[in-house]
Amino acid sequence: MRLYVEAHAPGVFRFRCDSAARVAAEEKPASRARQRAEMLLARFERIGETTPVAFEEDGRKGWRFEQGDGRLEISVDPVRLALYRGDRCVLSTADVPGAAPFEVVSEAASKAGCGQPFARAAFALPAGEAVYGLGETQGNPDRRGEVVVSDVPAYRALPLAWSPSGWGIYVNTLHRVEHWLGVESSPDQYQIDIEAPALDLFLFVGEPAEILNQYTQLTGRAGQPVLWAMGAWVQQDAQATPVQTAELAERLRAERIPFDNILLSGPAAWSLQGKLALEWDATRFPDARQLMALFHKHSAQVCGYGFPGVPADHPLFEELEDRMWLLADEDGAAHVFPGCAQSAGQPFGLLDLTHREVYALWCERHRQLLDDGLDAPACDVQIDIPDGIEARGGETGAVLRTVYPLLVKRALFDAVAGHKTPPEGIVWSRDLMPAAQRLPWLAGPQVDNTWDGLENSLRAALSVGHSAVPATVHYFGNPDAPVDALDGELYVRWLSCLTFSANFVLQGAEAFLPWRFDESVQAHVRTWLEWRYRLIPYVLGAIEDAARTGLPVQRSMALSFPNDPAAHAWDLQFLLGPAILVAPITAPGEASFVYLPAGDAWWDLNTGVRYEGGQILEMRCDLDQYPVFGREGHMLCLGPATQHTGEFNSARILDEVWMFGMPEHNPVVMRNKIRVMQMQGSSYIKGLEGLRILASDGLEVKRRGAEVRISRAR
Template sequence: MLSTSDSDRANHLENLDLKQSRSTRLDFDAGNGLHLVVEPHAPGVFRLRCGTPAQVAEDRPAGNRARAVADLLIARHEAVGEAVVEPLAGGAQRGWRVVQGDTVLEVSVDPVCVALYRAGTCVLSSDISRDVPAFAWGGEPPQFWTVGFALDKTEPIYGLGETQGNLNRRDETVLSDDPAHRALPLAWSPRGWGVYANTVQRVEHALGAEAAPSSYLLNIDDPLLDIFLFAGEPGEILNQYSALTGRAGQPVLWAMGAWLEQAPGQSATETAELVARARESRVPLDVVLLAPPAVCQPQDAKLTLDWDASRYPDARQAMALFRRHDAHVCAPVFPGVPADTTAFAELEDRGWLLASDDGDARRFPGVPATGGKPFGLLDLTHRDVATQWSERNHHLLDDGVAAPACSVPVDLPDDITARGGESGAALRTLYPLLARRALFDAVAGHKTPPEGVVYGADLFPAAQRLPWQAGPRVPNSWEGLGQTLRTALSLGASAVPVQMHALGNAAAPLDGMTPELYLRWLAAAVFSGNFSFQGVPQLMPWAFDEETQEHARTWLQWRYRLIPYVLGAIEDAVRTGLPVQRSMALSFPGDTDAHAFDTQYLLGPALLVAPILAPGKSTGVYLPKGEAWWDLNTGWRYEGGTTLTVECGPDRYPVFGREGHMLCLGPAAQHTGEFNSARILDEVWMFGMPVHNPVVMRNKIRVMQMQGSSYIKGLEGLRILPSEGLEVKRRGAEVRISRAR
């Protein structure tokens, strides 16, 4: 991989000869047998590819295997944008302007560099300083590339996957295939640019790191350079990025309810007793997530899956234990085969396990998913293996499993080459993607749009296509609460729609979980994509005093009332790429004061949440500029640009409604099976004069403004709580909101 110390010896792109210009594609001869292709790929999106003529001839690579890999990364290969091409005007530098409306990409030569403009302002440009190459490669022919972009001194960078620290990734170095980095491929800045390197090979993102503090360097271990440049507000960038790489699948309704994670070593009967206790204690619950090991494992070369008889002697009876209490089951599965079984030997003979370079199936050390037993991994790059494994897991649904859970915490060394030819970084990148993809196909089947959840902790390119993402395991402390919140916001900055928050950690010391911390953690989880209880008595609501339990019940009622809104926000993610929990930098890129409050977030478009992350009743809240905000606790209205100190007891939480929006709430329930599908909504809260259509699942509510009033259809039978100074008049199926006289 090329470093800045190697830049003087690198092969730099110096000159370009325009060979063909169309509104959808520019072809350049870049010398040294290389061609550069520039595409206006979509509005505000430009694609740059540089390689041999054969590598850049088509949008998708040649060969069935290469095309299959490309399809895992990109959902829309064909360019849907058009541009006008003009020569650079004035000055001594030669080049071209590729114009898409108010977005322009300038390509110039000597050396080759690019500049991205939005509304006449340059938002991103190549770094052409002496020590940093704009475009350079190493090896003959190219084996890897380095691309350098200039950064302002204080310019922040967001995205690139999970972090438990500062959401601004500036000064970090992120490796795409290092499991410790929890990386995702999109980087963006509130300044108005985004960058995505389209490859399964290793990418090193040096984000103003020590060697080049004023540069964003991408070191890409791929003979083909393939990057996408985005121009726009961060929300627009996530929209175009997810349209390019794939939208989220649609979750089922029951997944929106509270989850319960089975404790390690706990039997199905003991967990069912916890569910029964929850019902008796009026603690709403919908899903039980069974603990590792995997509930079943392959028995033969046909990948026949049998339940672990030592834990589940009668699988259907075990599932019935939970159905009796209206609880769905999410069961752990794993694409591993215990090394001491006949199935391992049979699958090794068939070549269906990942093998070392000597041809023998690799035996991996035991992990929790295998109960600590050594195992081999199914070679999911082999289409027949992936198909069989998907079909076998589909049979679990017949036994009463509602969804699978799968994580692959295995470091795949460089000396493994899969049947499809992938090894090293490419295999480490692709394997968890293939595992989750096969399981999602098993759950979603042929539904349009695809619907279902696969719970897992792995991260990989296009992770946003495959919900449901597990949260981190953190200490039972105020710091742990902050860490789980930051990971959710950082994943949202990479277009992952939902992170599940764990309410505490059963594997960590439990004495730090005070009643105050428990209620603050629960309230934060209520105003999130979703969360799970931990199945140990010390972390269930009834472990605390009666007053704490009553507050917990109130917050849980809030959670179930919010489900139509949160599910509506997830449906928005399917259309727009925006996550449920949206950081201040993502939501208000132009308000730099808001960025400093980096644990605040928008829950969907209408609610501003300021989590309490320290003991005490007081917390600071910043209300972003350009908006007015309504305190859900008091009903008071505040202008944006205001910093408040808010007092909240255990029965309150700092949440503010965004003016012009509505909050549609459902009824309180003990599980989603109690929801009336014909009347999913119960009440509407208004924050000032309604201007925007509300966010709500299967939304059929529409707002129209006329002569200073708002006319709304779709609120039949609902209670309406207008803001102060507004009055409501119903006219048949129509509701009129106007200023009070």
């Protein structure tokens, strides 16, 4: 076993303990080994530079690796690791009584001892230090005190952990990883256990935004969703036929309720049939092309569920088993899984997507569905695959549970977006796995129809954003939960909150439609949905920004303001993109409290009043208002109010610009061509031709041809 240390990139160190033979083999990997490595890393080459410097001081000796203001120190006898940001140690290994902070059992040693290969690392967690990331949670975003297991679907795990104090850790493996975060038995330790014969850690140093930037450069970034996906979604009522859902789309248009997309309910709308073709469920879609055209007639795009399973009693099952195209038991026979929602309760076999031909088949057949008029596929396959089941490439156990949903989502994204340059499209899914941040769209959880449910939905979205997943789509309403608490006030507050989110899906069941409520509630619904459509250029710009920076659309206070500890306690507040602060109302009544983060001034979008940061405000908001603030120095670019994105004028996607104090930053907006330049106390802006400009108090606006000059009023 050898220890390898790299300055992998600015602010990124790679710390690896592995066999020399395995590291050498990766220099010229076999094709399957390369495919596995690419599931985790998008950039293999080292782009950082450092020269190891030996040191001996204060009774310690070892090596220092420096780049920029980051420094990694490896001490020997005993072995210790310390990560510095400037002169401040932000992360160090734990003092484990009677043990080293790192332990690696090689495959040879494991076989000799008849044990499981494993690696372990233990880091110190000072009192009060929060740890964020590691996937989705509907509870406290600080994961301290939890255990997170990477390959168990219930944990909703992602592989990046970080702290506002300035460090991040990514475990580079497809094997099972257990994160023990200051649990009761070791409250001052963050212990990482890996069921693999190697330890491969990437250590990040910097602000959380810098960590997400470097993490996504290392592991991959998202493509871009299509414009229509940014409009409101409506989910088919599980009791309704597709024709009845098309009639609902027609009524929504007649009622002037803006929306763009229909999400068909499960089970799977199509399945593999003879000649290995995907065919629509004839009982629900007797003429799929005609049904898709019926939705498109109302300017509605359609997203439907598929599933890479083959019913165990179908004649195709035996054919695919003979070809070895299904996941198999230890005896080589295709494994039969119990029925699930997407298989309509029927036992099934799973396509082995690690097989190159099967992967190509699954991808290509979905392209044919697009020819039938389908606009996007949906698929959830985060199944708890039992140990002992094996794929063609030898993947089994935790590795198979990790890579399977990744392969399914990647194949579907290749089907809808891979032939476009740059890749553009969406796959609707709830699945989480390494590289989830490479896809721009994640469905949020179904929650209770209560005020607590609203909080849980927000926390889930913000927590996956901590691992650089760009956009979480909230479910607005749960048809499988009681609706007694969903009165008009909660309905409007929930909708107004989600107006300022990455996106959301309304329920098509009668209990969740606007006309269940009185005329005043329906008027508020139209107002907030119009606001949503006006925000689309800004929100899509924030997603495009995520492809460049790794920052999600909805950004928590800990992520956005790491140096303002007071802000971290306000775990439901968030930034929408870089410019808009949203303080959700999560209880009945008009009163709410808002914390304005220190270091910036904030402009109330309701009143235009400016407030200094670092204070708590008590606000009162009617149902047509919401606590939303603009960040000083930024701009909010709004589009026109439309009924669907098809009404957008591609030559003029913007309608109005709101300014929060003197503009200093280029705005976030789709297809951004607006540029801000400061000179002699004024801001000169290009790209605002034909737009209405709403400047905040104290500013003077002068147009000079294609340029706008903003200066302080005399």
